[in-house]
Amino acid sequence: QTAQTKQAHVVILATGGTIAGTGATSTTTVGYTAAKVGVEGLIKAVPELSKVARVTGEQVFQIASESMTNEHWLTLAKRVNTLLAQADVDGIVITHGTDTLEETAYFLNLVVKSRKPVVLVGAMRPSTAISADGPINLYNAVLLAASPEAVGKGVLVCLNDQINGARDVTKTNTATMDTFKSTDLGLLGYIQGSKAYFYRASTRKHTVDTEFDVSNLSALPAVDIVYGYANVTPVALNAFVAAGDKGIIHAGTGDGSLAAQMVPALKAARAKGAIIVRASRTGTGILARNGEANDDELDFVVADTLNAQKARILLMLALTKTSNTKDIQRMFWTY
Numbered sequence: 001q002t003a004q005t006k007q008a009h010v011v012i013l014a015t016g017g018t019i020a021g022t023g024a025t026s027t028t029t030v031g032y033t034a035a036k037v038g039v040e041g042l043i044k045a046v047p048e049l050s051k052v053a054r055v056t057g058e059q060v061f062q063i064a065s066e067s068m069t070n071e072h073w074l075t076l077a078k079r080v081n082t083l084l085a086q087a088d089v090d091g092i093v094i095t096h097g098t099d100t101l102e103e104t105a106y107f108l109n110l111v112v113k114s115r116k117p118v119v120l121v122g123a124m125r126p127s128t129a130i131s132a133d134g135p136i137n138l139y140n141a142v143l144l145a146a147s148p149e150a151v152g153k154g155v156l157v158c159l160n161d162q163i164n165g166a167r168d169v170t171k172t173n174t175a176t177m178d179t180f181k182s183t184d185l186g187l188l189g190y191i192q193g194s195k196a197y198f199y200r201a202s203t204r205k206h207t208v209d210t211e212f213d214v215s216n217l218s219a220l221p222a223v224d225i226v227y228g229y230a231n232v233t234p235v236a237l238n239a240f241v242a243a244g245d246k247g248i249i250h251a252g253t254g255d256g257s258l259a260a261q262m263v264p265a266l267k268a269a270r271a272k273g274a275i276i277v278r279a280s281r282t283g284t285g286i287l288a289r290n291g292e293a294n295d296d297e298l299d300f301v302v303a304d305t306l307n308a309q310k311a312r313i314l315l316m317l318a319l320t321k322t323s324n325t326k327d328i329q330r331m332f333w334t335y
């Protein structure tokens with residue numbers, strides 16, 4: 001008699017997005033309504049899930065991901081940590097709108113306290129469309145969350161048969177199904193023939209190896225993003241600082257350059273205690289210290305290869321621990 005291998009238990013946490021979207025007709029791929037189908041509907045649409053895992057579902061939110069807030073993230077992270085602490089849960093799949101999916105993934109990558117797989121998945125076509133990508137993406141995400149290869153890899157993003165790491169992936173296209181790319185540092189692997197293949201891993205610390213803990217937090221420090229462009233003025237920056245922001249991400253032109261008219265306002269913001277992080281609007285490349293600005297003299301931090309929206313997340317979490325710029329810079333080189 002052969003021993004039956006026990007199926008992995010994967011919990012699907014549904015949050016909304018296009019994967020749960022519905023359109024008026026099968027050719028409606030824009031102008032549809034996101035966040036309509038509930039988690040049971042998502043599971044029922046893919047009976048093949050039962051071949052790769054024992055699946056249960058929970059509706060955590062039902063929103064379009066552009067409306068995701070810090071409070072949503074704290075709620076989600078606490079639920080993920082509670083579930084993963086249970087011996088009978090082997091992995092988690094989070095269905096999510098694609099617009100801020102990379103941000104939720106990176107937030108969880110820094111605060112999940114488990115090596116068990118956490119996979120974020122979405123879709124670019126609503127559930128009612130011809131060749132909707134949601135069902136195959138959900139199938140791939142569940143098999144990935146159930147696979148031993150995904151253990152200890154950090155939070156993963158899985159769409160379009162590709163596995164990307166939370167730190168490096170970004171949404172690169174407004175509409176196409178190959179929108180998620182790790183533009184600089186490359187994808188981690190593929191799903192093919194109902195199997196996960198990994199080829200690389202990030203060298204940066206994540207999940208159980210981070211110093212961040214949200215279990216006792218009910219809010220995160222206010223951090224906003226200021227964009228660099230020709231003819232920029234400090235109006236937005238000054239408004240953020242006046243509103244009490246504890247940190248500012250400056251998504252500067254090129255190598256994070258600062259317009260001459262921004263420098264006095266950034267210095268004033270730093271003098272008021274706000275942490276200034278220089279990032280780049282270019283989307284790829286390293287932001288190193290003391291290049292386009294003298295960060296040592298200004299007491300600024302640089303974002304390394306993080307894009308502005310991910311730098312915002314790391315700075316918020318950093319500020320829950322310290323306001324020392326040397327320590328915060330170390331974190332930007334660690335995570």
Ligand SMILES: NC(=O)CC[C@H](N)C(=O)O
Binds near residue numbers: 019125
């Ligand atoms: N493809 C999508 O999921 C985008 C839908 C919506 N804007 C969201 O992010 O939730």
